[in-house]
Amino acid sequence: MKSFTYERARTPAEAAAAVARTPGAKFLAGGTNLLDLMKLEVETPTYLVDVQDLALDRIENTGEGGLRIGALVSNTALSADMRVRRDYGVLARAIQAGASGQLRNKATTAGNLLQRTRCPYFYDTAMPCNKRAPGSGCAAIGGYSRQLAVIGSSDTCIATYPGDMAQAMRVLDATVETVNARGATRAIPIADFHRLPGDKPERDNVLAHGELITAVTLPPPIGGTHLYRKVRDRASYAFALVSVAAVLQRDGTGRVCFGGVAHKPWRVEAAEAVLPKGARAAAAIAFADARPTEAARFKLSLATRTLAAVIAEGKAG
Amino acid sequence: MAPVMFGVSRREVLVTGAVSAALSSFPAEAHPAGGEAGPPAMPVSFKVNGTSHALTLDTRTTLLDALREHLHLTGTKKGCDHGQCGACTVIVNGERINACLSLAVQHEGDDVTTVEGLGTPERLHPMQAAFVKHDGYQCGYCTPGQICSAVSVLQEIRRGVPSHVQSDITAAPQPTNIEMRERMSGNICRCGAYSNIAEAMAEVAGERA
Numbered sequence: 001m002k003s004f005t006y007e008r009a010r011t012p013a014e015a016a017a018a019v020a021r022t023p024g025a026k027f028l029a030g031g032t033n034l035l036d037l038m039k040l041e042v043e044t045p046t047y048l049v050d051v052q053d054l055a056l057d058r059i060e061n062t063g064e065g066g067l068r069i070g071a072l073v074s075n076t077a078l079s080a081d082m083r084v085r086r087d088y089g090v091l092a093r094a095i096q097a098g099a100s101g102q103l104r105n106k107a108t109t110a111g112n113l114l115q116r117t118r119c120p121y122f123y124d125t126a127m128p129c130n131k132r133a134p135g136s137g138c139a140a141i142g143g144y145s146r147q148l149a150v151i152g153s154s155d156t157c158i159a160t161y162p163g164d165m166a167q168a169m170r171v172l173d174a175t176v177e178t179v180n181a182r183g184a185t186r187a188i189p190i191a192d193f194h195r196l197p198g199d200k201p202e203r204d205n206v207l208a209h210g211e212l213i214t215a216v217t218l219p220p221p222i223g224g225t226h227l228y229r230k231v232r233d234r235a236s237y238a239f240a241l242v243s244v245a246a247v248l249q250r251d252g253t254g255r256v257c258f259g260g261v262a263h264k265p266w267r268v269e270a271a272e273a274v275l276p277k278g279a280r281a282a283a284a285i286a287f288a289d290a291r292p293t294e295a296a297r298f299k300l301s302l303a304t305r306t307l308a309a310v311i312a313e314g315k316a317g
Numbered sequence: 318m319a320p321v322m323f324g325v326s327r328r329e330v331l332v333t334g335a336v337s338a339a340l341s342s343f344p345a346e347a348h349p350a351g352g353e354a355g356p357p358a359m360p361v362s363f364k365v366n367g368t369s370h371a372l373t374l375d376t377r378t379t380l381l382d383a384l385r386e387h388l389h390l391t392g393t394k395k396g397c398d399h400g401q402c403g404a405c406t407v408i409v410n411g412e413r414i415n416a417c418l419s420l421a422v423q424h425e426g427d428d429v430t431t432v433e434g435l436g437t438p439e440r441l442h443p444m445q446a447a448f449v450k451h452d453g454y455q456c457g458y459c460t461p462g463q464i465c466s467a468v469s470v471l472q473e474i475r476r477g478v479p480s481h482v483q484s485d486i487t488a489a490p491q492p493t494n495i496e497m498r499e500r501m502s503g504n505i506c507r508c509g510a511y512s513n514i515a516e517a518m519a520e521v522a523g524e525r526a
Contacts, residue, residue, distance in 0.1 A: 003356030003375070003377060005376065006357070006359060006422050008425075028420075028423070031418060031420065031423065032415070035379070035419070039399065050422075076473075076478055092486050096480055099503070100503020101413060101466070101470065101473065101503055102406055102415045102466065103400060103503065105412040106412075106414045226486075236498075236502035237502040
């Protein structure tokens with residue numbers, strides 16, 4: 001691990017200013033992803049600004065009837081909150097489908113959104129990777145790509161967003177709230193938060209350097225049956241090959257978002273419009289522009305079947 | 318006879334591993350805080366098993382290395398050092414975490430419990446006694462992490478933290494076998510003692526029910 005200086009910030013604006021004025025600085029929250037990457041020298045920050053004292057660890061009711069989730073609320077606390085379990089079940093289910101109990105205790109809401117890809121070439125500093133070392137090339141294209149993206153990828157990157165929680169946030173139309181070094185705030189719809197790789201795969205999301213997530217807000221509950229189905233190589237504690245977050249209504253309409261298939265949570269509203277016609281019709285639209293590698297092509301039929309299983313479960317429930 | 322791996326004895330491998338682990342966390346004394354020559358070091362204080370400790374550590378030192386290399390509490394084990402195996406599981410402020418994925422300096426003022434703080438050879442914690450009774454281990458390397466995790470899992474179930482295997486996410490979780498297996502998935506046991514660990518946990522859960 002490269003050496004670094006460390007400081008604890010007292011306010012969100014102070015934390016944002018500290019990172020913004022220092023190239024190579026990073027925020028540190030739970031650290032479960034960042035420290036792993038620092039040990040491998042995939043991440044080499046020179047200065048860590050620890051945000052654990054910022055009192056962003058509460059879940060509050062909003063005036064509109066939704067929830068405002070502090071950036072530092074742990075994955076365990078968020079998935080255990082009875083308001084979340086009752087009204088936003090897809091979120092509690094998605095969080096519980098990810099990582100391990102130990103990691104969920106330490107991992108935060110903001111950190112979960114910011115976790116980096118699990119592409120094996122991103123992790124291997126001996127290999128080219130445009131996300132880790134811009135301009136070095138992509139070893140995944142033509143390499144071992146079974147776990148990687150089938151849609152929305154580019155000629156420079158076929159990495160996937162690895163998380164579970166964000167797919168649920170996407171079907172719930174969450175909003176990410178941030179503050180920057182000047183104290184200015186902005187609200188970013190979750191749909192616009194994660195990026196596609198394009199020609200800048202080093203940028204996972206739209207945050208500027210030194211922009212700090214303070215909260216994630218959820219609109220009022222939309223009812224329906226909340227489901228999260230995750231297909232992986234073992235029954236627990238593995239990243240998704242394909243996952244489906246869904247909120248399904250009695251009339252067959254609903255919202256669905258796929259995980260494990262793209263550089264961001266993959267929700268296509270035009271596909272949702274044909275949900276009452278079934279999984280095949282919806283998946284055909286959601287993955288119309290798919291460009292899978294041969295090794296990852298199975299994800300297309302797997303996504304269709306996972307969606308079919310979710311729809312069947314929704315009807316049964 | 319000791320198992321041999323590629324002509325090297327298991328003991329030699331373990332000793333070599335321990336030396337490289339010690340080298341990877343710099344003794345704080347060699348690099349005083351604020352010194353020009355060495356990497357940045359910082360003071361940090363936290364409680365371990367009820368005893369307060371004040372250390373000055375290279376900022377890179379993980380909680381795991383602080384416990385093992387600086388406080389010499391070697392009950393907590395280093396397996397993968399990447400949060401994948403759970404051998405380093407300790408309980409911080411009442412919640413289990415991977416000590417390898419946490420910097421020591423993040424834990425100012427925290428209350429840490431390691432396997433040494435759960436019980437003693439003369440007075441085992443009920444979970445330790447149940448692991449012995451049910452053969453919840455073979456080589457024992459993952460066991461301290463398994464036990465810290467198992468104790469926390471039963472607390473999480475009592476606190477009502479839901480899990481992936483619950484069909485009704487709003488229901489109070491029950492200490493069933495499938496729940497134990499799901500909740501312990503962050504602790505890998507290469508000897509494969511999983512079913513016995515689940516039985517040990519069921520016995521302790523039953524005593525408290």
